[in-house]
Amino acid sequence: MLYQHNTSISTKALRAAKEALANAIEGTATLAGIFSSLRMFSEDGTCPLDSQIMSDCDSMMTVMNRLLYEQDSKLKHLQMMQIAERKAEQLVARSKASSGAHIETNVSAAI
Numbered sequence: 001m002l003y004q005h006n007t008s009i010s011t012k013a014l015r016a017a018k019e020a021l022a023n024a025i026e027g028t029a030t031l032a033g034i035f036s037s038l039r040m041f042s043e044d045g046t047c048p049l050d051s052q053i054m055s056d057c058d059s060m061m062t063v064m065n066r067l068l069y070e071q072d073s074k075l076k077h078l079q080m081m082q083i084a085e086r087k088a089e090q091l092v093a094r095s096k097a098s099s100g101a102h103i104e105t106n107v108s109a110a111i
Helices: 011-043 051-110
Strands: none
C-alpha cells in the first residue's frame, strides 16, 4: 500500500475545504431533486420541458454529488492522517523526554 504523507495543508484550510464541499454536496442533491421533479412534470404533460434534458441534468447533478462525496472522503482521510501524525510526534516527544529523564537519573545515581 502506498502511503502519501502530506503535511503542507493547514488545518484551517482543510476545515474550510470540508465546509465548502458540504455546501456543494447539499446544493447538488437539491438540484438533482429539482431536475427529477421537472422531469416528472414534463413526462406527465404538466410542464412543457423536454423530459430527456431534465433527466440528463438530474444525472449530471447526481454524478457531481457522488464525486463531491468522494472528494470529501479524501479530505477526511487526509485530516485523520494529519491527526495520527501529530499524535505520533507527541508520543515520540514524550518518550524522548521520559528517556532523557531516566538517563539523567541513571547518570546521577552512578556518580
